[in-house]
Amino acid sequence: MAATTQELALRYLLELSVDIHAAALVDCDGSLIAAAPDSFGGGAAKLARELAAEARALAPEGATTVEIDVSVEDGAAFIICGADHSMICVTGRSVLPGLIFHDMHAVLTDLDRAAAQEAQRVAIPVTGHPRAADG
Amino acid sequence: MKYPGIARLGGYAEEVAAALRRRRDLRRPRVRVRVDHAEPRVLEDDAPEARRLLGIARDLVADQGGPATAA
Numbered sequence: 001m002a003a004t005t006q007e008l009a010l011r012y013l014l015e016l017s018v019d020i021h022a023a024a025l026v027d028c029d030g031s032l033i034a035a036a037p038d039s040f041g042g043g044a045a046k047l048a049r050e051l052a053a054e055a056r057a058l059a060p061e062g063a064t065t066v067e068i069d070v071s072v073e074d075g076a077a078f079i080i081c082g083a084d085h086s087m088i089c090v091t092g093r094s095v096l097p098g099l100i101f102h103d104m105h106a107v108l109t110d111l112d113r114a115a116a117q118e119a120q121r122v123a124i125p126v127t128g129h130p131r132a133a134d135g
Numbered sequence: 136m137k138y139p140g141i142a143r144l145g146g147y148a149e150e151v152a153a154a155l156r157r158r159r160d161l162r163r164p165r166v167r168v169r170v171d172h173a174e175p176r177v178l179e180d181d182a183p184e185a186r187r188l189l190g191i192a193r194d195l196v197a198d199q200g201g202p203a204t205a206a
Contacts, residue, residue: 022199040199047195054188058168067169070188071162075196077188090199097167 006034022090026052052086
């Protein structure tokens with residue numbers, strides 16, 4: 001099955017930063033849009049959805065973006081919660097949060113730009129044109 | 136030969152202890168929240184939301200903590 005734009009964007013994010021081990025994109029209604037790498041299974045998807053829900057619960061009324069970094073003993077989880085979707089990244093322990101958030105924002109901006117271009121794309125009516133008969 | 140005074144030795148010990156404390160604090164599990172480019176704030180350790188986020192993050196890191204393999 002062909003990878004979606006979001007999956008390609010998350011794979012690019014993993015290429016962008018070797019510190020990021022896994023990434024996921026969750027819709028505002030809590031459904032998983034895309035995840036990378038391929039080993040991101042159902043259990044991890046459920047945890048990503050839970051993290052996104054907790055992040056949304058922390059957002060005050062009227063907030064446009066909430067950034068959360070959760071450092072634990074063996075690594076860290078980073079969440080950017082926006083109006084449309086949330087991005088979750090899993091990293092190692094010794095990372096610079098500012099850099100991770102910068103890379104995440106870069107990919108989210110690209111995704112927003114791609115979505116805007118897709119929305120602006122005008123459907124061109126297909127018109128039949130005469131083709132020369134073969135032979 | 137001059138020996139450093141007790142006070143000076145005590146000062147060194149305090150500096151080492153403070154450095155170790157700072158290092159331990161940096162590696163302590165914590166949740167930091169930043170809303171709309173404002174200054175980040177660290178949630179209290181015993182706050183319910185911090186405990187929930189730490190628990191989920193621990194599970195996720197345990198599941199996906201290794202370096203990403205090529206797709």
